[in-house]
Amino acid sequence: MTDSDNTLQRAVRDAHARAESAPVPEFEQTWAAARARAGSTRGRRYLLAGSVAAAAVLAIAFGLRAPLDDDWQYIDEYELLETTGWSAPSDSLLPSREFDIYETVPVLIESTETYGGALL
């Protein structure tokens, strides 16, 4: 360190000592408050762990319970066998696509005109 560095350091240190005039709180008091906060944090952690464990127990209990009788299904087997109507699963939301294959015959595109000896 040069002399000018030392002079600068002394000046800054003096100015800082004057600036930082706030009274230092008692260590005992700060320490006790920190201990209390640490204790309450631990208590909150235990409470959280207890709640998670209780939720897990409830979830397992409900998950293992017997299934309800009136559980609905996507496809009713009997309903399917009693009808000739059918719609593709992917088209089920589009009523206009539904047709009965015994009543509605799809119109096939045919041509009687020939072209070069072959039907178009």
Added chain:
Amino acid sequence: MRDSDVLENNPHISRSALEAIHGQVFGWALSRTDYDQATAEDLVQQAYMELLTGKARFDNRSSLKTFVFSVVQNLARSRYRRIASRLRLLQTAANSGIEESAHPVEPEDNSPVWDAVLALPQRQRDIVELVFCREMTIEAASSVMGVSTGTGRVHYDRAKKALKTKLGSFGEWSDD
């Protein structure tokens, strides 16, 4: 270090060692919180809590003072940034005559030297404070600030140059 004195979750820290540096830790916390006494007290409590619970674990790789200063610095960065900005807003409001602030948020001293330090960029101001006022080496100060020693040295040199330039009118700081 007395056995009964050692922290349960931090076996390399004793309560008496913390008590010995308590004043310096509080001073550093004050500086981190724009010199707001209540916020600084809260910050120190939070730092001690981290040590008590073992969330911040000291393993003797630096001095205890450097370690605790780092804990305070990290907590201040993560938790008190918003509070500090609110305090600055309050101070701005008080200065514009809208509201009188209950707590002073800047040191009372208005010496040109300290004003020049406060006018430095944050990192230069931090390293000047740590090295000049808290008696740390540049290496330890860099560790507290979370920068490499090389970077810390650059901030330190720039800060000294800036201070000498600003305070040049006093005629004492010209380089030899």
